[in-house]
Amino acid sequence: MSPPDHGPAEPELALVLYRALLEQLPEGVVVADADRRLVLSSERAERLTGIRLSEHTGEDVRDALPLVASDGHSFWASADPWGGLRTLSGSPEQRLLLPEGRSVLAATRHVRSGPDRRLQWLVMTMRSTRTRDRIESETAALVTTVAHELRSPLGAVRGFSQTLRNRWSQLRDDQKLWMLDAIETDAGRLQRQVGELLEISRLDTGRLVLRRRDVDVLALIRSAIHRVVSGGADPDRFRIVSEFDEVCFVADPDRLAQVLSNLLDNAMRHGRGTVTVAVELRRREVQIEVSDEGPGIAPEHRAAVFTRFWQARGRGGNGLGLYVVRGLVVAHGGRVEVVDRPGGATFRLTLPRVAPEGS
Numbered sequence: 001m002s003p004p005d006h007g008p009a010e011p012e013l014a015l016v017l018y019r020a021l022l023e024q025l026p027e028g029v030v031v032a033d034a035d036r037r038l039v040l041s042s043e044r045a046e047r048l049t050g051i052r053l054s055e056h057t058g059e060d061v062r063d064a065l066p067l068v069a070s071d072g073h074s075f076w077a078s079a080d081p082w083g084g085l086r087t088l089s090g091s092p093e094q095r096l097l098l099p100e101g102r103s104v105l106a107a108t109r110h111v112r113s114g115p116d117r118r119l120q121w122l123v124m125t126m127r128s129t130r131t132r133d134r135i136e137s138e139t140a141a142l143v144t145t146v147a148h149e150l151r152s153p154l155g156a157v158r159g160f161s162q163t164l165r166n167r168w169s170q171l172r173d174d175q176k177l178w179m180l181d182a183i184e185t186d187a188g189r190l191q192r193q194v195g196e197l198l199e200i201s202r203l204d205t206g207r208l209v210l211r212r213r214d215v216d217v218l219a220l221i222r223s224a225i226h227r228v229v230s231g232g233a234d235p236d237r238f239r240i241v242s243e244f245d246e247v248c249f250v251a252d253p254d255r256l257a258q259v260l261s262n263l264l265d266n267a268m269r270h271g272r273g274t275v276t277v278a279v280e281l282r283r284r285e286v287q288i289e290v291s292d293e294g295p296g297i298a299p300e301h302r303a304a305v306f307t308r309f310w311q312a313r314g315r316g317g318n319g320l321g322l323y324v325v326r327g328l329v330v331a332h333g334g335r336v337e338v339v340d341r342p343g344g345a346t347f348r349l350t351l352p353r354v355a356p357e358g359s
């Protein structure tokens with residue numbers, strides 16, 4: 001079939017189509033031929049590299065795209081796609097540096113043909129390093145915060161144990177008991193933090209498995225309050241509001257207890273006044289509201305509080321509690337939100353009474 005009289009000729013049309021397809025890809029693409037010439041590049045590759053590659057079409061790709069590997073050497077010289085091993089079908093994704101301090105995550109595929117498996121085409125795909133940089137810096141921040149948070153209770157545990165051993169006979173019984181109490185509290189804090197970290201890693205990697213059974217949420221609330229009170233809180237600060245003596249539904253009791261503990265801990269640490277836990281039983285859902293009479297959460301912060309590390313003002317803690325709360329509630333098929341109500345903070349949990357199908 002001969003090309004139509006008007007419009008692009010067939011090879012040209014193919015190129016137009018290739019280009020259109022290339023621009024649809026989520027990654028930037030650069031293609032070089034057997035003679036190392038840059039033959040094709042997508043706009044996304046231009047944006048990622050900051051180089052107007054289309055203006056260098058036909059030039060040696062090594063000059064047009066001067067990529068440097070993390071060891072400081074030229075990527076093209078060390079990968080050597082044209083001269084190196086002819087069995088190599090490409091290079092795995094790696095971070096490559098560009099002029100002006102830019103970097104990309106790039107991988108190559110070698111299209112070879114003929115009995116000598118000569119390189120016909122080199123296809124490089126590239127993507128932004130932003131997501132990986134964010135994950136790396138979040139992980140580094142997590143490690144730093146956690147190391148810092150674990151160090152002080154560990155120091156106290158060690159200090160008190162040393163004092164007890166070195167001065168055992170000089171210490172009065174009430175002093176010994178006081179130190180043992182402090183050790184127990186700090187060890188409990190460490191246990192809670194390590195547990196929270198494990199939960200975060202399970203949530204982030206989708207490995208959280210709920211162990212659901214019939215639970216009475218009022219009993220869980222009472223024991224969560226009991227734990228806070230035995231940690232030194234005034235029992236008169238807590239109020240439970242419910243029409244019933246027992247509110248049973250299907251949930252993972254340990255995870256639900258953790259959710260409640262985190263919310264009560266926040267109400268004590270960041271809020272003020274009476275802490276009210278109100279439970280309402282609906283036809284399909286259970287609604288639990290935990291409220292306090294403190295400064296509350298400004299409307300502009302209501303979505304941010306559930307993200308990792310978010311803290312309005314430093315009052316101890318890691319900024320992870322509400323991230324875990326949301327993860328666990330969502331795993332139950334429920335939702336958590338900050339209610340718009342003046343006079344303090346109110347967190348509302350809405351949980352299905354039966355486990356949603358497939359979860």
Ligand SMILES: Nc1ncnc2c1ncn2[C@@H]1O[C@H](COP(=O)(O)OP(=O)(O)OP(=O)(O)O)[C@@H](O)[C@H]1O
Nearest residue numbers: 266267270271311312313317318319320321322345
């Ligand atoms: N009841 C509340 N009243 C006022 N501000 C709150 C309340 N609960 C949470 N916040 C704000 O939300 C932030 C995030 O809470 P989150 O529980 O995630 O972290 P944290 O309590 O700071 O630390 P962690 O729970 O990891 O020990 C808090 O630092 C605080 O600024």
Ligand SMILES: [Mg+2]
Nearest residue numbers: 266317321322
């Ligand atoms: Mg918290």
